Amino acid sequence: MTNDGIHRREFVKGAAAIGASGLVASSALGALARPNRDTLRVGVVGCGGRGTGAMLQALKADPNTMLWSAGEAIGGRIEASIGRVQAGLDAHAEEGGDPAGTIEVPADRMHVGFDSYKRVIDECDVVLLTTPPAFRPQQMAAAIDAGKHVFCEKPVAVDAPGVRSVLQSARKAKEMGLAVMSGFCWRYQDQCRETMAKLHEGGIGDLHTIQTTYNTTGWVRPNPMQEGWSETEFQLRNWQYFTPLSGDHVVEQAVHAIDWIAWAMQDVPPAKCWAVGGRQTRPDSPETGNVFDHFGITFEYSNGQRAYHMCRHWPNTPSDNSAYFLGSAGNCTMQPWTGQHVIEGTQPWRGSAPGNDMYQREHNVLFNSIREGNPVNDGVSMSYSTLMAIMARMAAYTGEVVTWQQARDSQENLNPDPFTFGDRPRPSVAVPGVTKFA
Numbered sequence: 001m002t003n004d005g006i007h008r009r010e011f012v013k014g015a016a017a018i019g020a021s022g023l024v025a026s027s028a029l030g031a032l033a034r035p036n037r038d039t040l041r042v043g044v045v046g047c048g049g050r051g052t053g054a055m056l057q058a059l060k061a062d063p064n065t066m067l068w069s070a071g072e073a074i075g076g077r078i079e080a081s082i083g084r085v086q087a088g089l090d091a092h093a094e095e096g097g098d099p100a101g102t103i104e105v106p107a108d109r110m111h112v113g114f115d116s117y118k119r120v121i122d123e124c125d126v127v128l129l130t131t132p133p134a135f136r137p138q139q140m141a142a143a144i145d146a147g148k149h150v151f152c153e154k155p156v157a158v159d160a161p162g163v164r165s166v167l168q169s170a171r172k173a174k175e176m177g178l179a180v181m182s183g184f185c186w187r188y189q190d191q192c193r194e195t196m197a198k199l200h201e202g203g204i205g206d207l208h209t210i211q212t213t214y215n216t217t218g219w220v221r222p223n224p225m226q227e228g229w230s231e232t233e234f235q236l237r238n239w240q241y242f243t244p245l246s247g248d249h250v251v252e253q254a255v256h257a258i259d260w261i262a263w264a265m266q267d268v269p270p271a272k273c274w275a276v277g278g279r280q281t282r283p284d285s286p287e288t289g290n291v292f293d294h295f296g297i298t299f300e301y302s303n304g305q306r307a308y309h310m311c312r313h314w315p316n317t318p319s320d321n322s323a324y325f326l327g328s329a330g331n332c333t334m335q336p337w338t339g340q341h342v343i344e345g346t347q348p349w350r351g352s353a354p355g356n357d358m359y360q361r362e363h364n365v366l367f368n369s370i371r372e373g374n375p376v377n378d379g380v381s382m383s384y385s386t387l388m389a390i391m392a393r394m395a396a397y398t399g400e401v402v403t404w405q406q407a408r409d410s411q412e413n414l415n416p417d418p419f420t421f422g423d424r425p426r427p428s429v430a431v432p433g434v435t436k437f438a
Contacts, residue, residue, distance in 0.1 A: 035104070040370065041068035042101070043124030045117040045139055046131035047081035050153055050183075053359060054128045055081070056088040058101070058151070061363035062371070065101030069109040069123040071116030073131070073236060073419075078110045114419045121146050126179075126370070129153060132239040133247055134415050137162035137169075144169045144178060149370055151363070153183035155255050155386040158247035160410035163387045170379020179375035181366040182382035184259045186336065188365065189358035194351050195334050195341045196263055203343050205329025210261050210307035214254035215320045219313045222287035232424040234287075241289030243393075243427055244414040248291045250277070250396070251389040254311035258392070259385040260323045260334070261299065261307040267381050270299035270307070270388065272403045277396030279429060281314050290427040297392040309392070399432030412438035 035041065042058050042065050044051050059065050067085065070078045082105055089100055111119045117139045121127055126149045129139050137157050143150050150173070156166045173180045186192045199207060223237045239245035246252040262269075277295040282288050294312035301307075325332040330345015341351030369376040391407035394400075 035066050035068075036064075038064055040065045040126050040367070041124045042066065042126050042128065043069035043071070043120040044128040044130060045071045045120050046129065046135075046153075047072040047077045048130065051128065051130035052081045052084050054130050054151060054153070054363070055085045056092075057360050057363040058126070058128060058367070059085070059089060059103070060092060060097070060100045060360060062367040063099035063101060065126075065367070067101065067103045067105055069111070069120045070105055071111040071120040073112070073114050073116065074233065075112045078105075078112070114421075118142060121148055124148060126151070126367075132236070132245045133252060134158050134162075134239075134245045135419075137165040140169045140180075141165055144173045144176070144180075147176060147178065149179040149366070149375065151181045151183070151366055152382070154185075154259075154382060155247055155251050155389060156182070156382050157386055158244065158251060158390070159412050159414045160387065160390060160407060161413050163383050163390065164408075166386075167379060167383045170377060170383065173375075173379065174377050177373075177375055179366055179369050180377045180379050180382075181362055182378035183362070184256070184378070184382055184385060185358040185362055186256060186259065187263060187378075187381070188361040189336060190353040190356045190361075191339065191341050191351055192260075192334065192336055194353040195332065198343065198349060198351075199264055199325055199327075199332060200266065203330070203347055203349060204325060204327030204332050204345055207264065207325055207327045208305050209326040210264055210305075211324045211326075212257035212260050212307070212309045213320045213322050214257040214309075214311040215318065216253075216313055217315055217317060217319055219249065219253075222285070224285075224287050230421045230423070231426065232419065232421050235289070235424060235426070238287045238289060241287065241291050243290055246291065247390065247414075248393050249313060250292070250295045250297075250311055250393050251386065254295070254309070255385060255389040257311065257321065257323065258309055258389045259381075261309065262381065262385045262388055264323075264325060265301065265305070265307070267384055268301070269384055269404045270391075271302045272401055273297055273299045273388075273391055273395050274401045275392050275396035276432075277393075278432075286426070290429045292396065292430075295392060295396050297395070299388065299392075394437060397430035397432065397435045398437045399435075400437055402437065406437070410438060 044055050072078050121143050127143045129136050129152045133155050157163045170180050220240050225234050235242045275297040277292040279293050282293040297309045299307040323334040330343050332343045343349040395402040
């Protein structure tokens, strides 16, 4: 899991992208105002690896869907992304998969630029938000205001103002009867769901301590500056390495393991946290931005429970993505990558749920909820887990103890100016004890 690419990260690897002329199955249909009223028009904002995967999963979730519109800040990406989706649909059909939706995206519904999301939202019923995290609060607000259902990748924001905006949008969505599905995919993985249910019913007694890890050997290969790029484009092409765009890797990636903590605690937020972090192995080059390469965090709850999290991006070191839960009557180990879900203690237990495609399950749940008139809304949980990760970053960057209320009410806006292709400040690396909480 070193990149938000398409299984979530990678599928039909190496499939050739088809040209734009091959994207429209029926040129006549492309000219219509919209398809059959029962067809859900799907639009995507952000056509990178995660967007490509989400498009395919949305179409496989409901046979009466149609990929109708696409938006991307940088030109030249949409055609290749949709080509990979079509290759995935073809492979799905060849394997005898269930009927899936179709692709009808002519050139006039391929939108490029920072405001492309507005046109996608106008044209669709369900919007997939798979841009870098910095853009998600604004785009989600626009989609809900327009009365559209939303799939929003994790994390939902990079700062507290963004989280507050998403919470407001999620509340509005509930009032309007709109679905909001998050990209916190482990909550839709059956083995993890089985384990969490066991914890919540007292399988290890009273839960008092949690430890989670998200350690990887590397990350996305950075892109050196190219002739013709503006500073904004340079940072956008290396968005994982710039805190204003990604939130740092503790927010953008390790938030999955922090979400395990939130889930185990039934989304009751911690009272405070403290943390360490820094750049120990990350190359000091412009394209690696200002993000740290390791964090160690302690979350403390009002009843004295504690949760510990560590994450790192260090080459040539072991990867680990695990969760450990300690209780008064036993201990639980949850390692989804190995399939190990066990409890040792007074009530020994071993999970029996089969594995499943959690990325596909998210979209199945989303579209089923729309069809059934009972729209799913992950707004609170996805916002709280994101804020926990932001809170941890704040504590590591400043060296201070940060309370939940401080994090929730923070006025730190990492992107105060609208995005345009041109000059853009390059953020500096935080220094604990010098960098101030805002």
